[in-house]
Amino acid sequence: MLVFPAIDLFEGKAVRLYQGDYAQMTVYSEDPPALAADFRAAGASCLHVVDLEGARSGATPNLETVRALASSGLFTEVGGGVRSMAAAEAYLSAGAKRVILGTAAVTDEGFLKEAVAAFGGAVAVGADFRDGFVAIRGWTEKTSLPALDFCRHMEELGVETLICTDISRDGAMQGANRSLYRELTEALKLNIIASGGVSTLEDIAALKAGGLYGAIIGKAYYTGAIDLKKAIEAAT
Numbered sequence: 001m002l003v004f005p006a007i008d009l010f011e012g013k014a015v016r017l018y019q020g021d022y023a024q025m026t027v028y029s030e031d032p033p034a035l036a037a038d039f040r041a042a043g044a045s046c047l048h049v050v051d052l053e054g055a056r057s058g059a060t061p062n063l064e065t066v067r068a069l070a071s072s073g074l075f076t077e078v079g080g081g082v083r084s085m086a087a088a089e090a091y092l093s094a095g096a097k098r099v100i101l102g103t104a105a106v107t108d109e110g111f112l113k114e115a116v117a118a119f120g121g122a123v124a125v126g127a128d129f130r131d132g133f134v135a136i137r138g139w140t141e142k143t144s145l146p147a148l149d150f151c152r153h154m155e156e157l158g159v160e161t162l163i164c165t166d167i168s169r170d171g172a173m174q175g176a177n178r179s180l181y182r183e184l185t186e187a188l189k190l191n192i193i194a195s196g197g198v199s200t201l202e203d204i205a206a207l208k209a210g211g212l213y214g215a216i217i218g219k220a221y222y223t224g225a226i227d228l229k230k231a232i233e234a235a236t
Contacts, residue, residue, distance in 0.1 A: 001207060001235040002214035004048035004077070004193065005039045005221055005228055007032050007069065009062040016219050017052065020167065028222045032065055036072040042228040047074040048163075048195075048216045054081030055102070060090050070095030079126055079163075083108070088115055092122060100163060102126040103136040105154070106143065116158045124161035124193075125154050129180070135167060147180075148187060155190050161213070162188075165195040176203045178210065185211045199225050204234045 007014045010025065014032045018024035029035050036047055049069055053061045058081045060066075070076040078091050079100025088099045098121075105112045105125045115123045127150060128135045134145040151162060164184060166177040176197045184192050191213035198204065199220035207215050215235065220226040 001204075001212055002046050002193075003044060003204070003228070003232045003235045004046045004214055004216045005044055006048040006050070006216050006218040007035055008050045008052055008218070009065055009080075010052045012062060012065050015052065016222060022052070022056075026222075033068045033072060036069050036074060039228065040072060040074055043232045044228065045075060046214070047072070047076045048193075049076060049078040049080075049096075050100075051078065051080035054087075055079075057081060058083045058087070060087055063090055063094055066091060066096060067094040070097075077124060077163075079124075083111070085111070085114060085118070088119065088123070092119065098122050098124050098161070100124045100126045102128065105159075106134060106136050106145065106150070109157075112159075113157060120158075121160045123159065124163055125159050126163045126165070126195075127151060127154070128165045128167055130167045148183070151184060151188055151190065155188055159190065161191040161193065163193045163195050163216070166197060176207060176215070178203070178206050181207060181212055182210045201226065201230060201234050204231050208235050 013027050014029040015025050015027050051062045066078050076096045077098035078096045082088050082099050082101050083104040091099050129147045130142050134143045134150045176194050181194050193214035194207050195216040198215045198217050
């Protein structure tokens with residue numbers, strides 16, 4: 001299983017939000033590329049990046065920082081406001097290996113189909129769940145789409161990778177929703193990346209045993225709750 005340490009970008013800095021709330025933001029580093037170098041030194045091969053400003057505006061304000069991160073030698077996936085072919089192309093041209101469609105995958109299926117046709121496996125979908133349903137627009141709006149039904153539809157459309165977040169666990173240090181990921185892995189042939197609440201080596205071991213493709217580590221790394229090197233060793 002792959003481990004994706006996370007960098008959330010805001011004004012060129014690495015920050016973390018609590019459950020997607022911009023009013024509850026903590027700045028962890030003013031030098032994201034240095035963080036990426038630390039990740040690589042710990043044995044990481046992958047990097048998960050979210051442009052929090054882009055998530056609100058649909059633009060790519062942190063493109064140059066993404067370019068610097070992508071040049072770190074880590075397989076870099078990036079999301080946050082990827083709502084157009086131009087934004088997807090900009091990130092991929094900057095060196096990102098995969099772009100993540102979130103709200104746009106729900107609200108603009110035509111764009112999703114176009115992106116998958118153009119970029120294939122370089123497109124992932126971020127599926128954010130609240131109370132068993134898909135949430136969009138920075139987690140502020142819960143749709144009537146059941147989580148599993150949505151994931152099955154993504155599989156039908158040719159999406160290969162799903163980044164699945166249980167919003168209630170994000171940043172809460174309560175552990176990953178292992179039953180959710182087990183259900184998704186058993187029902188789907190997609191590459192499933194767990195996001196939200198991955199905070200212990202036990203989480204990593206359980207997710208690996210459950211057959212997940214990857215797991216994202218965010219707050220647990222920054223607070224020192226989990227040692228990245230040990231997490232990577234537990235996942236391999």
